[in-house]
Amino acid sequence: MVSYGVPVSSLTDFWSRLVGVQSGPPRLVVLGAAVLAIAVIGPYRSWRITRHVVTIAHEGGHALTALLTGRRLSAIRLHSDTSGLTVSAGRPTGPGMVATGMAGYLTPSLLGLLGAVLLTSGRITVMLWTALAVLAAMLVMIRNVFGVVSVVTTIGIVFAVSWFTSAQVQAAFAYFAVWLLLAGGVRPIVELQRMRRRGQAPYSDADQLARLTRLPGLFWVAFFWVGTVAALLVGGWLLLRPMTEGWA
Template sequence: MGAVTDVLTDIWHRATTAAPLPDARVALTAAAVAALVVLVTPVWRVARNVITIAHEGAHGLVAVLCGRRLAGIRLHSDTSGLTVSKGRTRGFGMVATGFAGYVGPGVLGLGAAWLTSRGYGVGVLWLVLVALTLLLLQIRNWYGLWSVLVTGVLLFVVTWWLDVRWQVAIAWTLSWFLLLGAVRPVVELQADRSRGRARSSDADLLARLTGVPGILWVIVFGLVTVGCAVVGGRLLWP
């Protein structure tokens, strides 16, 4: 029991102790790496799984906060996902749950950028690891289980064994990736909608629930994600 307490105390100390901020070269490299991951399509197809995890996690979190009962989350190999919650089929809770997905990664990135820019990048990594652990309990398919487990294991290796300077650099890169990576799915969403391939998208679900056209919801998604990227980018820019 004493050993477990010592480990938890050590983790708490690491997560809550401010680390020195990286120099301008590291900060700019983190931004460049994140941008390349988002812009280079073959790399993006793999990395997009992280955005999907954040997307579905946001659906699940808001559903619970609105009093809905979370029934499970599925993540698919084509980087799509599905979050099922039970409760009223209409009303504020359902609208908020549907809205949270596309803006979730950007909002998470903004929060990560705020903490990271104040020296708590290591704490951001531990918070994300805890969130992945909680999310794992709600996964209901094998690919989703594999996706969250691999992401969590990689993050645990970073937080437990790497030097704090590397941890800060990775937190900086992750923050940039969430901020920039939140925007591309919104663009892809509208591209799919224009081809008639996204009739069950979050925007179209919200259109059916509220009567507001789906394209307006896509625009709102875009404004929120771009806004988060701009504000978060200013926090992270050296």
């Protein structure tokens, strides 16, 4: 009898590969990933590229929170200038709208913190494939060409690394991605306040939250900043502390 489909052994191997525990890389790799992440976040030219990753996470946070609070998600748009827009339908005020507005700037840092927890427990492959699943789900709601290209490119990079490269390369990439989210989550808060001071962001998340809650926009900027910095400190501590006896 000819068997059509994937052999059970292959599925078992794939599952073992997915949920298996990988040993942590040498500390030099972790430090190198942190230095590289900071290096690409600092200069304006490289930040214009890497900020797209932060924007994807930002808009994904808005979208997921909207769904969790009972709102109807209509569209996600990602633009070439690194801005984004998430459109949802529902009550224009209330806790759901406030939670949705709060989520954007905090999500990259929270994802970085979650990634740090997964990495320090040796779940490198789980982290990479979870990212693929989230990106694929987000892709369904993208409603502009640049957004589709941006998300598909990110999916392609993560998939190629997780499927075709060695365990050492996967670990280095995963640590770089987490550092990028942790450190990259802080810089947009500084940029937000700079734009608000110049009157260039009247419809920013902070200003929309100010109108919803009657708390000043500066309060929300400070709230975002404290949250992202706290995530960076905790996530950095998790990533830099010795994790296994096998660390170099």
